[in-house]
Structure formats: C-alpha cells, structure tokens
Amino acid sequence: MSAPKTAITPTRAEDFPEWYQQVIKAADLAENSETRGCMVIKPWGYGIWELIQQQLDRRFKETGHQNAYFPLLIPLSYLEKEAEHAEGFATECAVVTHHRLEAVKDEETGKTKMIPTGELAEPYVIRPTSETIIGAAFSRWVQSYRDLPLLINQWANVMRWEMRPRLFLRTAEFLWQEGHTAHETKEEAIAETRLMHQVYAEFLRDHLAIPVIPGEKTENERFPGADMTLTVEAMVQDRKAIQAGTSHFLGQNFSKAQDISFTGRDGKVEHAYTTSWGVSTRMIGTLIMAHSDDDGLVLPPRVATQQIIIIPVTPKEDSKQAVIDCCEALAETLRGERFHGEPLRVHVDSRDIQGGQKKWEWVKKGVPLRVEIGPRDVESRKVCLNRRDRAAQEKEFLEKEAFIRDAADLLQAIHDTLLERASSFRDENIVPCDALATFETHWETENPGWLITPWAGTPEEEDELSKKHKITIRCLPLDQQDGDEAPCLLTGKPTRQRAIWGRSY
Numbered sequence: 001m002s003a004p005k006t007a008i009t010p011t012r013a014e015d016f017p018e019w020y021q022q023v024i025k026a027a028d029l030a031e032n033s034e035t036r037g038c039m040v041i042k043p044w045g046y047g048i049w050e051l052i053q054q055q056l057d058r059r060f061k062e063t064g065h066q067n068a069y070f071p072l073l074i075p076l077s078y079l080e081k082e083a084e085h086a087e088g089f090a091t092e093c094a095v096v097t098h099h100r101l102e103a104v105k106d107e108e109t110g111k112t113k114m115i116p117t118g119e120l121a122e123p124y125v126i127r128p129t130s131e132t133i134i135g136a137a138f139s140r141w142v143q144s145y146r147d148l149p150l151l152i153n154q155w156a157n158v159m160r161w162e163m164r165p166r167l168f169l170r171t172a173e174f175l176w177q178e179g180h181t182a183h184e185t186k187e188e189a190i191a192e193t194r195l196m197h198q199v200y201a202e203f204l205r206d207h208l209a210i211p212v213i214p215g216e217k218t219e220n221e222r223f224p225g226a227d228m229t230l231t232v233e234a235m236v237q238d239r240k241a242i243q244a245g246t247s248h249f250l251g252q253n254f255s256k257a258q259d260i261s262f263t264g265r266d267g268k269v270e271h272a273y274t275t276s277w278g279v280s281t282r283m284i285g286t287l288i289m290a291h292s293d294d295d296g297l298v299l300p301p302r303v304a305t306q307q308i309i310i311i312p313v314t315p316k317e318d319s320k321q322a323v324i325d326c327c328e329a330l331a332e333t334l335r336g337e338r339f340h341g342e343p344l345r346v347h348v349d350s351r352d353i354q355g356g357q358k359k360w361e362w363v364k365k366g367v368p369l370r371v372e373i374g375p376r377d378v379e380s381r382k383v384c385l386n387r388r389d390r391a392a393q394e395k396e397f398l399e400k401e402a403f404i405r406d407a408a409d410l411l412q413a414i415h416d417t418l419l420e421r422a423s424s425f426r427d428e429n430i431v432p433c434d435a436l437a438t439f440e441t442h443w444e445t446e447n448p449g450w451l452i453t454p455w456a457g458t459p460e461e462e463d464e465l466s467k468k469h470k471i472t473i474r475c476l477p478l479d480q481q482d483g484d485e486a487p488c489l490l491t492g493k494p495t496r497q498r499a500i501w502g503r504s505y
Contacts, residue, residue, distance in 0.1 A: 006294035007364055007392070016238040016447075021167065023288055026364040027297040030167050037165040037172030041281070044365060047305035048284055049175060053155060055207055055302065056177065056279070059199050065151040065179060070133050072157075073124035078132040081257040088224025089128045092160035094172075096124040126159040131225070131250070131276055134180045135258035142182055142262050142272060149192070150182040150272075158280075168285030169242070169505050176280035182260055182272040186251070189273035190228070193249040196277040197230040200245035208283065209300040209418035210234050210290050211426055212244055213500065215475025220459045220466075223276075227251035233474045233500070235426040236289030239449040241474045241504040244286050247277035285505075291418050295392050297366030300418055301339065301411035308334060308346045308407065309367045311358050313374035324350050326378045330371075330400065339408040363392050368414050369407070385410075389417045430500070436489055439501075443469040447503065450474065455499035456488035465490065473499045 008026060012019045024030055029045030032038075041049065057067070073096060079086035098116035105112050127133065134152065142150060155177050162172045179196060183189040197214060204210040212232035222229040228249040234242045255261070255271040264270045291298040301307050310327045314320040331346045338344070349358050355372075362370050372384040381400045386392070387410065398406075429449030433439050442448050455473070457465075466472050480498040488495050 007296050007360055008294050011294045012237055017166075019294070020285075020289060023292050023297055023364075024167050027366060029284070029288075029297070032165075032167070035172075037162045039165075039167050039171050039173075041175075044305055045284065048287075048299070048303050049281055051303045051305070052207070052283055053177070056199075056203055057153075057155070059203060060153050060177075060179065063151075063195060063199065065153045065181075068152050068154060069156070070130055070137065070154055072127055074127050074130070074133045076123045076125055078136060078258075079125060082132060082225055082254055085131060085225035085254070089160070092128055092162070094126045094159050094161055096120070096126065127156070128158055128160045129276070129278075130154065130156070130158075130178055131180065131254055131274075132258065135254050135260055135274070138180070138182050138255075138260045138272070138274070139258050142260055144263050145184050145265055147262060148182060148184045148272065149188060151179075151192075152181065153177055153179045166285075166505075168281055168288070171281075174281050176278050178276060178278040181275045182255070183274070184262075184264070184270075184272070186273050189251075189275050190249050193228065193230060193247045193275045193277070196275070197232070197245075197247040200247065200277075200279060201232050204232060204234065204244055204283075205419065207300065207302045208287050208290075209415050209422065210244065210286060211419060211423040213475060213477050214479075215477040215500065217246075217475060218459070218462060218473050218499070220462050221472060223248045225250060225253050227253065230478075231475050233502075234286050234290060235422075235429060235450065235502075236286065236505075237425065238289070239429050239447045239502075241450065241502040242282065242286045242289070243474075243504065244283060245277075245279040248275060250274045250276060290422050292366065296364030298388055298418065299366035299368060301368045301415050304345065304366065304368050306345050306347045306367055307339065307411060308344060308369045308371060309362045310346065310348045310371045310373065311355060311362075312348070312350055313355055313372050313377075316375065319375040319378075323373060323375055323378055324348070327373050330373070330383070330404070333404055334407055337404065337407055339411050344407060344411075360392075363388070368411055371403070387414055389414045389421075434486060434489060439489055440469075443471060450500050450502040452477070452480070452498055452500050453489040454486040454495050455490075455497050456493040456495035457490045461490055471501050471503055474502050474504065475500055 008022050010018055028042055030039045030041045033040045098118050100118040101114040102117045103112050104115050157175050159173045162170045165171050181192050201212050201214045204212050212234050214232050217229040217231055226248040230247045232245045234244045252271045254274050260272045261269050312323045312327045314323050327348045331348050334344045334346045368388050370386045382397050383400055383403050385396050433451040433453050485494045
C-alpha cells in the first residue's frame with residue numbers, strides 16, 4: 001500500500017530544511033529578494049508579523065514602556081566606545097563609506113556605471129542593534145534620578161551580514177523590536193530584565209502556542225557587553241533549538257562608555273544601569289517549525305491573518321447567489337464575536353475557482369478553521385467544518401447557530417492542542433545525562449534532541465565540548481538551578497547548576 005500523498009514535498013521526515021522552505025513557498029509567506037541575504041515578506045506573512053507586533057506592543061505599554069525611533073546609521077566611533085560590544089558584531093556589520101554616486105560612461109562598452117564618490121569623513125554602520133545610538137540619546141535625556149526609569153522600545157529593521165541566509169531564521173536584514181531602559185539602581189535594572197524575559201515567555205506560550213524554557217546564557221553565549229543574558233529557548237520539530245527572544249542586563253558597561261549619568265538622591269553623580277531586550281521575525285520561523293505539518297503551515301489562532309475561511313460550494317448556478325449570501329451573512333455575524341478581546345477575523349472566499357483548489361490553498365496557508373457551505377447546508381442551517389490541527393480530510397457538521405456560539409471556543413481548543421502537542425514533543429526529547437560517555441555518544445546522530453546535565457565547567461571547557469560536537473549550552477534553566485548537588489558531567493565537581501545542551505539554528 002502506497003504512502004498517503006501530502007501537500008508538501010519533501011515531508012518533514014524526508015528533508016526537514018527543504019520541507020521548511022516549501023511550507024513558506026506554499027503558504028505564500030515570503031521569498032528571497034534580489035539583495036543577497038534579504039527577503040520580501042509577502043502580505044500573508046507580513047500579516048502574521050503585524051499581529052505579533054500589535055499584541056506584543058500592547059504588553060510593552062501595559063508594563064510602562066513607550067515607543068520611539070532612532071537612526072538607521074550609527075557613527076563608527078559610537079561602536080568603538082564599547083569595545084566588547086563592537087567586537088561581538090564586527091564580522092556582521094555593513095558599513096556606509098560614501099554619500100553620493102556619479103554616473104561614469106564606460107568608453108569600451110558605452111554603458112553608464114554608477115561610481116561611489118564623496119567619501120565620508122567618518123563611516124556609518126547600518127545598525128546591527130542600537131545600544132550605542134540609543135545610549136547617546138539617553139545621555140542627553142537623563143540628568144537626575146527623577147528622569148529614571150527611562151523605558152523605551154523601538155520597532156525597526158536591523159542588518160547583520162548573514163553568510164548562510166534562511167527565510168525568517170537568518171537573513172541579512174530583519175524586522176524586530178528592541179527595548180532599551182535606564183535605571184537608578186542595579187536591582188531595578190535586573191528586575192526589568194527579568195520582567196521582559198517573562199513577557200516573552202508568556203507571549204510565546206499564550207499567543208504562539210510555543211512552550212519555551214526560560215534560562216540564563218553562559219558567559220560564552222552572552223550578548224556582547226552584557227553582564228547577564230536571559231533567553232527563551234524553543235524546540236522545533238527536528239529537535240533543534242531556536243533562541244526565540246533575549247533580555248540583557250547591561251550593568252553600567254554602556255552607561256560608562258556613553259556617559260549616561262545622573263545626579264543621585266545624595267547629590268553625587270552616578271552612572272545608570274541599563275537593559276536591552278528583543279525579539280524578531282525569527283518568531284515566524286520558530287512558529288513554522290514548531291507547528292506546521294506535511295500539508296503546510298499551521299497557524300495559532302491569535303496570530304492567524306484570517307482565523308476562519310468560509311468557502312461557498314456552488315455546484316449549480318441557480319443556487320449560487322443564495323449560498324454566497326448565506327456565507328456573507330455568517331461571516332458578518334462571526335465578526336461580531338470576540339476571541340481574546342478582538343473581533344474574529346473571517347473571510348469569505350467566493351473566487352471563481354475550483355473548490356478543491358480553494359481548500360488546499362487555505363490548508364497550506366494554515367487557517368485555523370475552514371467552513372464549507374453548499375445549497376443543502378443553507379436549507380438545513382448547518383456548516384461543514386475542518387480544524388487545521390486535525391487531518392485535512394477530517395470534517396464535522398455543526399448546526400450554524402452552535403458554530404457561531406462555539407467559534408471562539410474552537411479557536412482556543414486549537415491553540416491548546418498545538419501547545420500541548422509541542423510541549424509533549426519537547427519534553428520527550430530532553431534527556432537527563434550525568435555520564436560523559438553517554439553525552440559523547442548522544443551527539444553521534446544528526447538531530448538527537450537535547451541533554452540536561454550537571455555543569456560546573458569553565459568557559460574554555462564549554463567551548464571545547466561545543467566545538468567537538470557542534471552544540472552549545474542553550475541555557476541554564478531558571479527552574480533547575482537550586483536542586484540537589486550532583487557531580488559535573490565533565491569535571492566531577494559538585495554543582496547545583498544544570499545546563500541544557502543542543503544543536504540550534
């Protein structure tokens with residue numbers, strides 16, 4: 001008996017990286033552009049980002065942050081002020097060195113070439129991140145302890161010259177938000193770092209149905225220039241890790257470099273304690289890899305561009321308009337219902353194309369609920385329903401009034417199913433390990449899942465193990481740093497610290 005056909009080829013099991021690219025193509029999310037390493041985000045994909053942006057932005061403002069905007073171009077001298085930070089991004093920086101172009105005609109070919117001229121006195125770096133340029137603004141804005149805390153967020157694009165681009169996961173230019181704050185005391189800044197870390201973990205769980213492990217990065221994996229980096233680590237379906245968001249306590253490193261100082265309560269001049277935190281369009285890549293199947297994209301309802309698609313089934317011309325009218329009336333009623341405080345997003349697909357083509361298009365685009373209504377359904381006041389968290393061919397018939405009443409609950413049920421499914425998969429693929437021989441053997445296969453180990457090694461020892469097995473310590477999970485003492489996997493020293501190791505994107 002031949003295997004069932006799928007809408008996406010190859011399947012996840014056959015070739016996960018290529019499956020990922022084909023899901024993006026089939027769902028019409030994005031495409032590679034003419035600019036190397038950069039992508040065009042198409043309307044269906046950008047709609048997901050807009051919803052992520054709107055819902056996260058609401059959380060930021062609820063926690064007292066305000067939005068602002070800062071320059072794309074950063075003077076090179078600003079990066080030089082914070083040497084460790086600049087060194088961490090040096091190999092990824094795109095640099096602007098000229099300020100105009102001149103047209104020069106090639107005498108041999110007759111073609112006109114545009115030649116950069118007007119060399120800048122100081123080069124600019126296209127922002128890889130904005131700590132330095134925002135720090136310069138903070139140094140002007142902060143004069144007294146009364147000006148603190150300063151809680152700012154920026155929605156922007158950044159550029160990091162990526163040598164091995166992959167849509168949404170690693171592109172030279174990507175979209176993100178970056179929060180930057182300044183505080184009077186170390187304790188306040190650390191509390192801010194932990195608060196935003198928690199906001200990210202909750203957002204991924206409650207909006208994207210992605211369970212994450214909140215933890216701290218080791219010294220080797222910290223953000224350049226930070227005293228502490230907190231991360232939320234997600235496992236996707238090939239058992240690799242994705243760093244889904246980070247929050248950094250920067251101490252006084254940047255404030256001293258950029259003179260973010262203020263007159264304290266005792267009249268003495270002090271340097272502020274600063275933080276930064278961010279997530280990016282990488283969230284969309286994480287979402288795709290966490291939930292999608294061999295028929296295409298699977299969208300968590302809160303970030304689905306459309307939550308419900310209604311397809312009129314019109315086999316006969318004489319009943320066509322009645323069916324379409326019924327679908328439009330249902331859509332209008334559903335838009336009056338709310339899911340997590342927002343009106344349901346409902347679309348009627350009345351295009352003049354084959355019903356099967358419509359069905360598979362919306363399956364591949366990941367719409368949570370698909371409803372079909374034909375002439376008999378109009379008469380019986382029923383709808384034919386498919387849930388995207390179930391098989392594409394699995395249908396059920398519901399009374400129309402019951403569907404209207406239960407639509408929001410159905411969407412929540414889909415979210416809960418996706419979260420439970422992803423949580424179970426992750427938990428099944430994190431294995432405790434306390435023996436070095438077992439640790440070494442584990443990494444002999446390509447994607448074996450994560451290990452959690454007792455760890456008290458040095459940064460140098462960590463680096464050696466990481467390079468040997470092409471792995472990293474993803475995090476020191478926050479909820480597992482105060483357990484029973486156990487001998488370190490490598491050194492045998494007693495430790496309460498646990499580390500999660502894995503391969504990552």
